[in-house]
Amino acid sequence: MLTSPQLSALQAIIPAERIHCDADSLDRYGQDWTRYTRPQAAAVVFPLSIEEVQAVVRWANAQGVAIVPSGGRTGLSGGAVAAQGEVVLSFERMNRIDQFDPLARTVRCQAGVVTAALQAFAQEQGLLYPVDFASSGSSQIGGNIATNAGGIRVVRYGMTRDWIAGLTVVTGSGELLQCNLGLNKNNSGYDFRHLFIGSEGTLGLVVEATVRLCDPAPPSAVLLLAVPQLPDIMAVFHAFRSRLTLQAFEFFSDQALTHVLAARQAQPPLAERQPFYVLLECELPPSADDAPVLQAFEHCLEQGWVVDGVLAQSQQQARALWRLREGISAAITPRTPYKNDIAVVISRLPDFVSWLQALLARDYPDFEVLWYGHIGDGNLHINVLKPESWELEEFRHACEAVNKQVFALVAEFAGSMSAEHGVGLLKRDYLGVTRSAADIALMRGVKAVFDPNNIMNPGKLLRRAG
Numbered sequence: 001m002l003t004s005p006q007l008s009a010l011q012a013i014i015p016a017e018r019i020h021c022d023a024d025s026l027d028r029y030g031q032d033w034t035r036y037t038r039p040q041a042a043a044v045v046f047p048l049s050i051e052e053v054q055a056v057v058r059w060a061n062a063q064g065v066a067i068v069p070s071g072g073r074t075g076l077s078g079g080a081v082a083a084q085g086e087v088v089l090s091f092e093r094m095n096r097i098d099q100f101d102p103l104a105r106t107v108r109c110q111a112g113v114v115t116a117a118l119q120a121f122a123q124e125q126g127l128l129y130p131v132d133f134a135s136s137g138s139s140q141i142g143g144n145i146a147t148n149a150g151g152i153r154v155v156r157y158g159m160t161r162d163w164i165a166g167l168t169v170v171t172g173s174g175e176l177l178q179c180n181l182g183l184n185k186n187n188s189g190y191d192f193r194h195l196f197i198g199s200e201g202t203l204g205l206v207v208e209a210t211v212r213l214c215d216p217a218p219p220s221a222v223l224l225l226a227v228p229q230l231p232d233i234m235a236v237f238h239a240f241r242s243r244l245t246l247q248a249f250e251f252f253s254d255q256a257l258t259h260v261l262a263a264r265q266a267q268p269p270l271a272e273r274q275p276f277y278v279l280l281e282c283e284l285p286p287s288a289d290d291a292p293v294l295q296a297f298e299h300c301l302e303q304g305w306v307v308d309g310v311l312a313q314s315q316q317q318a319r320a321l322w323r324l325r326e327g328i329s330a331a332i333t334p335r336t337p338y339k340n341d342i343a344v345v346i347s348r349l350p351d352f353v354s355w356l357q358a359l360l361a362r363d364y365p366d367f368e369v370l371w372y373g374h375i376g377d378g379n380l381h382i383n384v385l386k387p388e389s390w391e392l393e394e395f396r397h398a399c400e401a402v403n404k405q406v407f408a409l410v411a412e413f414a415g416s417m418s419a420e421h422g423v424g425l426l427k428r429d430y431l432g433v434t435r436s437a438a439d440i441a442l443m444r445g446v447k448a449v450f451d452p453n454n455i456m457n458p459g460k461l462l463r464r465a466g
């Protein structure tokens, strides 16, 4: 809780109606989509301008109060959870799209702009903001930048990092920095922009961004393929990618499909069920001729990698196929899944998944384990579903015990312990799987430079010292 003098000093900066201390707001804004940590925020503030953000950061330094930045709160690693009496700084009301530059093809917007609004704005200009994920309707651009969000089109367009031409940030000590100024070429020393992208709010606050847009995507084909053996998915990937430009290459297990079909009361997409499915989207030539798509498909059938499949015949059917993949996360949310978001270099994926399958079958005999993810990026989401009779903490401990083996395997394959969900609170203790001791020491040093009083999202990404 804030003391009365702390609150009065805060009210001198932000009008009282934009400081919420009621239980409902503290609960709502104090957590993200993870459900493993109880929120305990002291207050939620809703600044309207960069000046107000700066003033709140200065106040927090003076008062020794920690800040948790809050966007759409769609994160899955506890990065936006306020569990230690922090003040939540919500960007919800800083949601203006400010300036579109048609020649540079950039748009400047405040941190609280919702991803789908940015995508819609780009479309109105005849352009595309190509970073896309199932939570686009809620996530905000500032949060996407803070977590370097990825999603379903990384195989074609890369991650959020690749689309940020400029950033305005307020550092943990309250300085205002303009990073890269929207320039294409700017070799003027350290590029702080890239430090802030993916920093999970631990160095400061992204308040504004200049985002790049691109040409709209060409016509595409969407296919769902049934694949009996998980490692064969990479052969399918190669067969399509060597013939066509992939827009997306996703996979999910039959168990994941079962959950999505139940949640959406939908029918199975193929006559026969198989252990795994690939959902892929590929660009068509200007003639919209789908012959190369069918050639790739037939090759995969001949090789036995794929045993059945469907090519969407309409936009509506394509959307229905996509919902089978994008709906998985929401479908299993009631089961409070323990999430793993791991990645290895794709050339090592067949070996990695063979080992991982054996390990999970051996060590998770009592739990339902679902596989899905962005396999074209080498990124697997392994979700363990909580049996209804288990307590949350007990379940988390059981999962973490097995995770030691999973992460040992990730380390052996030189992979990432968090491919796109970030580290936050939930994966913090596994940072050393992917980052060396020297890396982590330097990360602490960087944090101390930008946030000397450790008020920015403390305890996230890096364990508190001492």
Ligand code: MLT
Pocket (backbone or CB within 6 Å): 076, 134, 326, 328, 329, 373, 374, 381
């Ligand atoms: C997804 O790929 O569906 C998202 O990363 C969410 C999740 O992993 O559950």
Ligand code: ZN
Pocket (backbone or CB within 6 Å): 151, 373, 374, 381, 420
């Ligand atoms: Zn994902």
